[in-house]
Amino acid sequence: MGFWLELVASGLITGGIYALVALGLNLQYGLMRIMNISHGEFLMLGAYLTWLAHTVFDVNPIVFLPAVALVLFAAGLAVYRLCFRRITRTSPAVEVIEARSLLVGFGLMYLVQNAAYLVWGADLRGYSFLAEPVEIAGARFTGNRLVAFGFAVAASLALVAALRWTLFGKAVRAMMQSPTGAQLVGIDTAVLHPVVFGAGLALAGVAGGLLSMVYEITPAMGEPYTVTALIVITLGGLGSAAGCLAGGLLLGLVEALGMHFTSPSLKMLLSYAVFIAVLLARPKGLFAR
């Protein structure tokens, strides 16, 4: 019994991280049609920053999370201004925005990843934090996993709530549904776009910080999360934050169970299989009305 609980829980924990990463991408793509394929690289940066803070300055990683969020948010503002704003201004059609932002993201991915390689090298890095096991209902978890899960879910729920109940959140959702209509009532895209983009990267960075508490880090660690984020968005439905949370948890669970019955190396195959199955059965997402 304890074994199954551990398996399900580990799936949910991974899923919580997936949800957090996917939320960031969902905001960016849903609002601006920017498919930031370098999204995972900013997760990686968040992981490295947290690792640096802990190993060099002895800062508690949990305490450092808000700092990671702030740094990545600022980075997001800069990246948007330098790399993506021009695309949204000069493209004749939505498809062109998508295509061009993809290519820019692709270049950005190589730039950021190799900068990390240059600075920190290719070796695996890591630190030990809350690694002592905790026992709950006959299952054993390391403290860091529980913390990571808790924060991921809490952050996701906070975002869902913010989108639903704050004025800013409503503005974002309004823009996602009807860009022109929202502009007519005075929502300023020149401010909204970079802020949302920055928020997206901040979420990725926080996810990376949480991951660094549990796993070893390497410059290439972020790549798979971008693809997974897209799969989660498809599961949950584009533009739906609650769907992201549910979709992420679900995907994590399916992966954990699937990997147990087949093999860990087939993780990507499993997620793609889930993706294709959902697309065929319910193209608008599992939770679409």
Place this chain on the structure above:
Amino acid sequence: MPEALLSARAITVRFGGLVACDGVDLEVHPGELVGLIGPNGAGKTTFFHALSGVIAPDAGRLVVGGADLTGRAAHVFARHGVARTFQTPRVFRDMSALDNVRFGLEFAGRRRVHAHDAFDDPRAILGFLGLGEAAAVPAGALTPARQRLLEIGMALAARPRVLLLDEVAAGLTHTELEASAALIRRVRDQLGVAVVWIEHAVRVLMDHVERVAVLHQGRKIADGDPRAVSRDPAVIEAYLGEEGEPERLAA
């Protein structure tokens, strides 16, 4: 009455909670020039999307030339003789005007035979529309009014039985408007193509069509002779929300 070229029955299209088209029926017979009018948001363009296969209706049936095409992809509709233009002209911007017209001939028009010789050659089609000298110009460089004409040419190149025209009048002067209407009449008269024409400039349309259908909030509320329709109380009421519309209706 000859067999309908295009038969739409009880077409319903929903977007989430909104019903854009609610059980709309329409039949188009050979040689007809049918107008489709209605206040903003009546569902006219959505109906066109359903008629051309761009959107699959949530309910209803679409029969084109005797074949049931309900739910089929747009290219199937095109190959069965349904061609259309869009509300804002959609042309292949980087290709020359000639290549834009050639496109339709190469694909939907390829296996379709038509009696009139305007359909065999892209230059002839451009000539018919008065765009002969623009053949080599990239479509994106044409004025919006000429792009609209080019779009009609692209649709004609598909050798359709039925041409769905979604608004021709936007931004045109009165003279240009009359010229466009005359062109549409020529498409029907000389080329023998049936036309369904959506238009906001209602008065011009009413002067040129023999039959008009009116949509309001997704439903068809009238279908018949333009004079009778313009006096229909339901139609007048539908337009009362629009400023000045009742004056425009009086034929």
Place this chain on the structure above:
Amino acid sequence: MTPRPTLVATAIAAALLAPAPWVASDFALSLMLSCLMYVGLAVSWAMFSGATNYLSLATAAFFGIGAYVTAWGHGTLPYALAVALGGLAATIFATAVGAAVLHLRGAYFAVLTFGLGELVRHAITYAEKTWAKTVGRVITEPPAPEVVYLTVLALAMLAVATAAAVRASRFGLALAGIGSDEERARTLGVNTRATKIAGFALAAFFAGALGAAVAVRWTYIEPASVFNPFIGFQTVLIAMVGGAHTLIGPIASAVVFSVLTEVLRLQFPYAYLITLGALLILLVLYLPGGIASVFERWKWARSHA
């Protein structure tokens, strides 16, 4: 727009380049081989992705599949057959993937093709470990360098000829229509889904065949080295810099970048990639049509002076 001038030029180029193994130094030959490989990859990529704007990031996956066909067939299959089968395997895979994801928006398609490299790599690692009980494979008897060179030359020229023929054909018109306004193309009778799958599969053939051909240059083949995402990145960059909508752009660009890569990459691996990343960003932001678009504008300005 007949392809005949291009086909003639291709044949001439092939004739001129063919004697290289007997004339050039080892280093020069290796360089030319890299050049030709990237010409083939970039031209076939642009043939589909440049025309339709569906950015395929799956080149590395197809390349790796081809390489593994060679690895598995080594010793039993003749080299030429392995190359052909490598291309075919990639085509079949592309058709399956295309059928599953090509009806999605371009952005989804790109990210999913991006993940394919990882997916195939993991799948093959798993398969090798489980069934073949091995991690990598050794190429014990590679074909002679002339054979490898001439094969790659033939594939590159074939890619150019195919791209030229497609551009002049009805199929190429359909691809261009999809890239310009896909829904419009559909309403004019193009079965866009089938057309896209066909274009994607055709481009995959060349990536797979080239992977199979070039694999013998490595003595030890293992998933990590063969499924190298850099090949995909370099291909996209080359095509974009040259001008993905043109034929000559990617060719010229491939030559330049192959030389640059050969010279710089081993010396400054990370710095070089950082620069390339920045280059792609700047290019897309300020010159999305590539260098070829500069020429086109210049030509247009002169003819309208």
